[in-house]
Amino acid sequence: MTADTTLDLLDNDPVFHLKGGMLTMTLVELIRLAPEQFARQLAEKVEQAPNFFVDTPVVIALDKLSEPLSDMTLRHLLSICRDHGLQPVALRGGEDFRALAGNADMVLLPPGRQREKPIEVAAEPAPKPAPKAEPAPAPAPAAPAPAPAGSGKIITEPVRGGQQIYARGGDLIVLAPVSAGAELLADGHIHVYGPLRGRALAGVTGDRQARIFCQSLEAELVSIAGQYKVAEDLRKQQWKAPVQISLEGDRLKITGL
């Protein structure tokens, strides 16, 4: 009998929880139908940042597409995506695409709101000109081009307490004060051309070469690739001075500018 009761208890133990979650997804927003150009432009992007596209789940957004899309073309586009390492998981668009999604074994998500921002893909390993969606001939890969102007985020307004800004895949440049209680995050470097009073975390995806530059170091916390220092330690040197912060071994190094 006792064995049965234990079994009963286990039976009633929940096997799963239902939870709401917010996930960040990469959207491939189709503007027009041109499978050949699509394949070429996608190949260019992948070449610029191979790691970014390894098994990346993507949603194919059809909201902006005005031309009719056939089953054949869709399948062709999906296979191009898969060839380049992308994993299309769903389509996004109005009810007209319902049948199309069903035929392609895809989930149909409702059309989005005007909140999405274009992702600038950070060039790696060597910087190349900023990726643009125009069908221009691919630049010669050997030529050392200037640093990409546009991979990253530029903020001109003060960043206030409670605000969080993340430059995904690039640098974050702030041309205004960053208040206490604000948080700056970047996959690349962080530049603050004003007092830095909040938190700054550079290289959040693990780039140990990332640096933080600021006009006046008054930060609550600075971090590069997970190594951090809090204000209490920062106050001991170069406080309120223009500095750059880099990672040397496992320690943050602060040097005057």
Next chain:
Amino acid sequence: MAKIIVVTSGKGGVGKTTTSAAIGTGLALRGFKTVIVDFDVGLRNLDLIMGCERRVVYDFVNLINGDSNMNQTLIKDKRSENLFILPASQTRDKDALTPEGVERVLEELKENFDYIVCDSPAGIEKGAHLAMYFADEAVVVTNPEVSSVRDSDRILGLLSSKSRRAENGEKIKEHLLLTRYNPERVENGEMLSVADVEDILSIPLLGVIPESQAVLKASNQGVPVIMDDKSDAGQAYSDAVERLLGKDVAHRFLEAQKKGLLQRLFGGR
């Protein structure tokens, strides 16, 4: 075109309602048709500061719910024919305010007034959010003290992200109003200076209101302190209203008064 000005701060007790009353009255005295709206549902104060608490029949929530019309609800000020007050409800809470209801009331007020001054409640929750959401300009009331400055900073962040103007890609015009300023305590290093606060918040300074006996006296008498034109606080608020209207007025009351020998001996005030 009517302008909506929100008086906000984040922190409580810094002088939002005093400022709303003073600025609203100041605008009305200069000939602009003005209404002051109390958004602090549940903690109604504006009517006391304006001295019209005995004439409140209907309130903002009644108006939103359609229980009363605009004429019945607005209270006409006895001192200026250009000035009206829309009182908050004392028996309800902030949940009684709906975005659609607030928008409808503000749109109706816009047709009849030059300035709509919204007295925001403290905090960053629903009441404060709705008070700022539709604003064209914001007066951020701050005391020269670190926690007030931090809360103002937070509010400025919300103004630039969670308002209708921000959502449409426009900017709310921001003004810093420093209240309860005591130059002597600043000199002694006990209080943040104007420069310190400006440095942290980096928005244009609308005015500095000195700490003054006149403010408490005016509140208790139900007369907006701007009517007391002999007091330093009243004069400072008048200057602030002039600046709000675009005039260039020099800042006063920033320096400690040098006490004369007799004052020093007898500690006169």
